Amino acid sequence: MAIIKSVLPIIQERIAKLSEVPQMVKFLFGETIEIDSESKAKISDDVSKDVLRKSLAALAPLTVWSHDSIDAALRTVLIDEMGLKPRIAFGAVRIAVTGSHISPPLFESMELLGKDRALTRIKNAI
Template sequence: TLADATPMLGFLFVDGPIEYDDPAALIGKKMTAADSIAALDAALAALPEVDPWTHGTIEACLRSLPESTGLKLRDLLTPVRVAVTGSNVSPPLFEALAILGRERTMERLAVARDILRNH
């Protein structure tokens, strides 16, 4: 229902970085903080090259990262999803990133990575 959508879309209406009650939420199951930092670093390195900024090009970019990181796609996307939306449950990730925009996406990924580094 529409009432269910409101909490899932709240991340779109937050200016600036997401505030995390518990930074451990950025660490996926069966992952370490170092794994999550590596996933966020990989996304931060790859996403600036995405052009045009659409869900399809974002998806292709992120789906190519497991090969270079050694992480499974699911493990790689978990910290990205939480960093950007503040939740493990969100609308489809690639579409969410496209709607959020490159600048806000990159800012949130960098803040989440820095939080994990200092955690």
């Protein structure tokens, strides 16, 4: 119940009906996820795989797992160092972590999911 209370404020603007909530938050429940076919196609290219590898390397050493620390780590490696646009950079991570290209805000979602599950999902998507 605590996860639901935490996620509701961040999905409020992304849903039109209450019936959309389960689809939007299902990634938070369970250790693994299934990436839908449309989203899987979006992370099968070399750039996406590189994004995921570099994201994993940037996130693994974090000792504080918060949306701010996740945001800073990913922006540094993907935007500043790789020179990617945010949509490209964060899209691959979003799909790896949530299983879909449509989800609640990425950094907050990763914080709620927890470091171990988020990193495992990124590894599995590579």
